[in-house]
Amino acid sequence: MVKSTIKAGRGEKIILEPRRKFDYTSDSNIFYDMIVVGAGVAGFSAAMYAGRLGLKVLVIGELQGGTITLTKSVENFPGFISIEGGELGRLIENHAKDYNIDILERRVNRIEIHRKEERRHFSVFSSEKKFLSKTLLIATGTKVRKLGVPGEKKFENKGVSYCALCDGPLFKGKVIGVVGGGDSAVKEALLLAEYGKKVYIICRGDAVRSEKQNRQELNKKEKGGIIEVITNTNVIEIKGTDVIKSVIFDKEYKGNREFELEGLFVYVGHIPLNQFAKDLGVKLDQKGEIIINKNSETNINGIYAAGDVTNSDWKQAIIGVAEGVKAAYYAYQYVNGSIFILPLQGKKNIVTKLNEVEKNV
Secondary structure, X not given: OOOOEEEOHHHOEEEOOOOOOOOOEOOOOOEEEEEEEOOEHHHHHHHHHHHHOOOOEEEEOOOOEHHHXXXXXXXXXXXXXOEOXXXXXXXXXXXXXXXXXXXXXXXXXXXXXXXXXXXXXXEEEEOXXXXXXXXXXXXXXXXXXXXXXXXXXXXXXXXXXXXXXXXXXXXXXXXXXXXXXXXXXXXXXXXXXXXXOEXXXXXXXXXXXXXXXXXXXXXXXHHOOOEEEEOOOOEEEEEEOOOEEEEEEEEEEXXXXXXXOOEEEXXXXXXXXXXXXXXXXXXXXXXXXXXXXXXXXXOOOOEEEOOOOEOOOOOOHHHHHHHHHHHXXXXXXXXXXXXXXXXXXXXXXXXXXXXXXXXXX
């Protein structure tokens, strides 16, 4: 963990801990300006900016910091050449906590939408309490996509894992497989190479696809014999007794379809956590991702979305942070009755007064 302050140029300091302390306690008697569902970097960035703008904000989420806390090293977030994912999440949360925001570390059970005259408001139910808000930000992120093959469920936590940072140390000196062909799979394989005797990346395509820096590191590990890439191959079954012993491929590899492994890490994509959006009538794309415009607005007035749950092409922390900040800014305009831009109304955006028109649900 880094220090609370760091010396900078001209005698100034970079402040990393909240300068002011608040109780951050949720209150069901408050009519919040914004409720943020999701406590990842997108959600806390929105809360930070909304707090700066003077909005009363409640953040509700189970995993403080979000899924980036499961990443060992982040090297593409501006301002940090390299930082642990957990530390980045903590620092963004700290920034939000410098303002008088409320936080509830609980699961959201359901959300209801109500209409009163030209305005909508929302009821968010969590921890046997109901919280009211004028606007809503959905920053629920994604969950890991599983292989769905025989043996996967049986051997979860018995050799099958979805988090190298969490479980990598358990596989020290063992032969490990990583299923996936994207940048996430490559990054996790590089981390697992620090623990395992040998790491195999098993991808269905003819090559892995990753950022240049990670590709270069992978090449080094391949040359050293620590990592090997098996292409054009799928895992169709996972076998073992008490723990995983082997996997079955859909084609032969070195003369055999059964391949011995002592651990298997799965990185074949993510599924958007969109149930609340579905229930509220928010428009989704074919992937189930929430459709937003450049202002992080959805098709329903007062509902915004940010982060990996949206239809943004590039799933990166910096993108989610930017979407969260934009959501806070336009929620501020919405709450205060300012001019705003209607999204999703054909090729051209229409500028109008809040009290003159309501978007179609």
